[in-house]
Amino acid sequence: xxxxxxxxxxxxxxxxxxxxxxxxxxxxxxxxxxxxxxxxxxxxxxxxxxxxxxxxxxxxxxxxxxxxxxxxxxxxxxxxxxxxxxxxxxxxxxxxxxxxxxxxxxxxxxxxxxxxxxxxxxxxxxxxxxxxxxxxxxxxxxxxxxxxxxxxxxxxxxxxxxxxxxxxxxxxxxxxxxxxxxxxxxxxxxxxxxxxxxxxxxxxxxxxxxxxxxxxxxxxxxxxxxxxxxxxxxxxxxxxxxxxxxxxxxxxxxxxxxxxxxxxxxxxxxxxxx
Amino acid sequence: xxxxxxxxxxxxxxxxxxxxxxxxxxxxxxxxxxxxxxxxxxxxxxxxxxxxxxxxxxxxxxxxxxxxxxxxxxxxxxxxxxxxxxxxxxxxxxxxxxxxxxxxxxxxxxxxxxxxxxxxxxxxxxxxxxxxxxxxxxxxxxxxxxxxxxxxxxxxxxxxxxxxxxxxxxxxxxxxxxxxxxxxxxxxxxxxxxxxxxxxxxxxxxxxxxxxxxxxxxxxxxxxxxxxxxxxxxxxxxxxxxxxxxxxxxxxxxxxxxxxxxxxxxxxxxxxxxxxxxxxxxxxxxxx
Numbered sequence: 001x002x003x004x005x006x007x008x009x010x011x012x013x014x015x016x017x018x019x020x021x022x023x024x025x026x027x028x029x030x031x032x033x034x035x036x037x038x039x040x041x042x043x044x045x046x047x048x049x050x051x052x053x054x055x056x057x058x059x060x061x062x063x064x065x066x067x068x069x070x071x072x073x074x075x076x077x078x079x080x081x082x083x084x085x086x087x088x089x090x091x092x093x094x095x096x097x098x099x100x101x102x103x104x105x106x107x108x109x110x111x112x113x114x115x116x117x118x119x120x121x122x123x124x125x126x127x128x129x130x131x132x133x134x135x136x137x138x139x140x141x142x143x144x145x146x147x148x149x150x151x152x153x154x155x156x157x158x159x160x161x162x163x164x165x166x167x168x169x170x171x172x173x174x175x176x177x178x179x180x181x182x183x184x185x186x187x188x189x190x191x192x193x194x195x196x197x198x199x200x201x202x203x204x205x206x207x208x209x210x211x212x213x214x215x216x217x218x219x220x221x222x223x224x225x226x227x228x229x230x231x232x233x234x235x236x237x238x239x240x241x242x243x244x245x246x247x248x249x250x251x252x253x254x255x256x257x258x259x260x261x262x263x264x265x266x267x268x269x270x271x272x273x274x
Numbered sequence: 275x276x277x278x279x280x281x282x283x284x285x286x287x288x289x290x291x292x293x294x295x296x297x298x299x300x301x302x303x304x305x306x307x308x309x310x311x312x313x314x315x316x317x318x319x320x321x322x323x324x325x326x327x328x329x330x331x332x333x334x335x336x337x338x339x340x341x342x343x344x345x346x347x348x349x350x351x352x353x354x355x356x357x358x359x360x361x362x363x364x365x366x367x368x369x370x371x372x373x374x375x376x377x378x379x380x381x382x383x384x385x386x387x388x389x390x391x392x393x394x395x396x397x398x399x400x401x402x403x404x405x406x407x408x409x410x411x412x413x414x415x416x417x418x419x420x421x422x423x424x425x426x427x428x429x430x431x432x433x434x435x436x437x438x439x440x441x442x443x444x445x446x447x448x449x450x451x452x453x454x455x456x457x458x459x460x461x462x463x464x465x466x467x468x469x470x471x472x473x474x475x476x477x478x479x480x481x482x483x484x485x486x487x488x489x490x491x492x493x494x495x496x497x498x499x500x501x502x503x504x505x506x507x508x509x510x511x512x513x514x515x516x517x518x519x520x521x522x523x524x525x526x527x528x529x530x531x532x533x534x535x536x537x538x539x540x541x542x543x544x545x546x547x548x549x550x551x552x553x554x555x556x557x558x559x560x561x562x
Contacts, residue, residue, distance in 0.1 A: 011371035018365060019380040022387055022438065024408055025398035032401075040401045041411040083294060086287035094284050102288075104555065109299065111492075111551035113499030115520045116543035117299070119527045119536050120306035123314070143298035146291055175284065204391035206502035222393050226506075237401070244394045255389045 029241050038238035052242035061224075061239075062246060069220035069247075072134055072209065073202040076141040080198050083142070084149035085191070089179050091150070092157040093165075103154070109147040118211050125212055132214040141208055145198050152197070156190025157183060189261060196258045200251045221247045303544065310538040315531050322534065329538035339539070341514055342522035346498070349433050349518050354493035357437035362444020362489070366452055367474070381445075388442030396506035399435035400424070403507075424508055428516035432504045436497060443496075444489050451485035452478070484557075491554035498547055519543050 024042060032038035033052055035045030056062050091099055121140060122131070130136030160183055168182045184191060206222045213219055216227075225247065228240045310329055314322035333339045365384065369377045387395065402408050403423040410420035423431045455478065463473050479486070501520040504510065510517035510525060517525065519539060527536025 007371050008373055011368040012373055012376045015365070015368050015372050015376050015380045018361075019376075019383050022380075022383040024412075025402045025438065026383065026386060028401055028408055029394075029398055040404050040406040041408045079294075083291040087291035089287050090284050091288070098285075108548075108551050108555060109295070111495050111547065111554060113495065113520075113543055113547040115499035115501045116523070116540040116547065117302045117306065119523060119533065119540045120302040120309060121298070122527075123309060123533060123537070124302055124305055139294070140298050143294045146294060150291060175287070179287070200389065204393075206391070206393045206506075210502070222391055225393055225397070240397065244397060248390050248394050251391065252386065252389055255385075259385075 029244060032237050032241035033245050035238055038236075038241060040237065052236075052238040053246075055236075056239050056243045056246070062221075062243060064217065065219055065221040065224035066247070068134070068218055068224075069203060069222065072138050072141065072220050073199055073205075075135070076138040076145070076202050077195060077199045079138070079142040080145050080149050081153075081191070081195050083146060084153045084194065085179070085184060087150050088153035088157050089175070089183065092154050093162070103151070106147045106150055110151060114144050115207060118207055122211050131212060132218065134213070134218055137209055137212040140212065141202050141205060144205075144208065145201055149194050149198055152194050153190070156187050156194070159190070160186045193258050193261050196254045200254055203251050306537050306541050306544065309534055310541040312534045314534040314537075325534070329535050330542075332535065333538060333542070338514055338517070339522065342517050342519045342539075345429055345516065346518040348429055349436070349500075350494055350497045352430065353433040353436035353440070354497040355490060357433065358440045358444045358493050358497075359486075359490055361437060361441050363448045363486075365441070365445045366448035367478075369449065370452060384445055385442045387438050388440065390439075392439070392502040393506055395439045396435065396503045399431070399438060399503075400507045403431045403435075425512055428508045428512065432507055432516050435503055435507060436500060439503065440493065440496065444493060447485055447489045448482065451482040455481050487557045488554070491550055491557065495547060495550050495554070498543065498550075 028042045034048045036049045125131040165178050168178050209220050210223050312322040313325045405422040413420040508516045510521040523536050523539040526532045
């Protein structure tokens with residue numbers, strides 16, 4: 001018993017050390033955002049201030065980029081989820097020779113380094129005049145997230161019993177009706193997870209809008225954050241921290257909402273990192 | 275309606291997703307294969323001529339390219355294989371022995387670092403590693419020598435940044451894997467007198483080897499495509515001392531306007547990624 005206690009204390013100490021290392025950069029973010037004279041190191045502010053937040057809460061700095069992010073990622077998420085739900089339905093319900101290769105291709109695609117595709121995507125977008133358009137960028141963002149969403153959606157759909165669908169079908173429901181009225185409501189939590197997860201991934205995506213969107217008034221927050229460096233002369237770290245918090249808040253909140261359902265086994269569905 | 279056409283109708287829902295994937299993913303990849311064999315440039319003449327393997331020959335003879343390959347290797351081994359993987363496993367293991375509040379605190383912090391948008395993580399680590407930053411303040415306080423990390427050891431700084439950002443994923447995978455090991459097996463070994471380290475080596479590690487394989491593969495793949503983190507922290511510099519392949523690709527294609535050459539590099543990156551993906555699929559013996 002005593003050895004167990006000693007083991008626990010050792011583990012606690014080691015974890016707290018690791019926790020401190022992970023906490024330091026986050027601590028800087030919190031402290032700098034309320035410090036009028038924030039610099040680069042973690043420091044308690046001499047007096048707390050809301051100045052930094054006040055300064056960045058303007059149309060130009062915060063509201064327009066955040067709205068752009070919302071339109072871009074919201075639209076792309078909607079498209080991804082609708083397409084993924086439609087695609088997952090036959091894959092989950094109709095056994096066929098075609099399923100396995102399709103799903104393997106999908107899983108293979110989730111693993112590809114999407115970064116590598118950005119140069120040819122830029123070239124294609126210039127040629128077909130999709131460059132610097134929100135909908136073009138949204139279409140690509142949706143596609144980049146689609147393979148994983150299909151995979152996840154199919155796994156959730158497999159968990160819905162088929163019996164209820166058969167009942168609906170006997171009553172004369174079409175495929176689409178069965179999907180929207182029976183299957184999707186039954187997999188509500190799964191659908192929520194796919195939606196929120198897709199949105200989180202897209203919200204944080206930097207490289208895609210960085211490449212495909214050129215005009216400043218269309219920049220989402222992930223790219224506009226760059227203007228803190230350069231455009232306004234010397235960097236005002238307190239404002240940068242305040243803006244970072246505002247920009248990160250939505251995904252942190254959404255993650256908390258789905259964290260329990262994601263768990264660890266979730267990861268086995270394929271590549272999950274952004 | 276004949277049963278055959280009814281069978282076909284069933285597959286209509288799959289069409290929108292497939293069209294998107296073909297247009298925006300398979301399309302660019304195919305285009306990538308073509309452009310990589312041309313001398314397309316951003317500026318000047320619109321024409322692009324087929325130049326065969328020139329771009330690839332040029333790449334392998336290019337010191338900057340070889341530098342990028344080497345740095346990508348260092349970045350991947352240090353941050354994904356050694357860093358994220360080992361630290362993730364250690365954290366997951368320690369959490370099983372730790373008390374509940376400590377477990378919750380550590381887990382929350384590690385996962386927060388993971389959920390933060392890439393560019394925010396990059397700025398946080400940038401301030402951390404800067405000469406006037408927190409790391410040096412800490413070293414001064416401990417009376418240890420400080421230095422300008424982003425200048426002296428840029429590739430290590432971005433590697434540590436990637437560990438900070440990505441370890442949560444490994445931690446989650448290993449927590450799930452460790453939770454599945456039946457308790458009586460480790461208890462039996464303990465009764466037989468196996469020491470802590472030998473229990474880990476002979477029992478725990480072999481039992482989670484599939485998770486280790488999966489995790490290493492996914493870590494490697496996601497690390498291969500890291501761009502924003504490095505770009506925001508160092509722009510690949512100073513000079514080219516933290517220029518991994520994605521940053522090199524961007525630099526050649528857009529800053530130097532050599533689209534053909536940049537695409538050839540992208541194609542090589544895709545090939546390496548595909549190779550890893552195939553190994554991963556085989557390793558997992560995916561059941562679909």
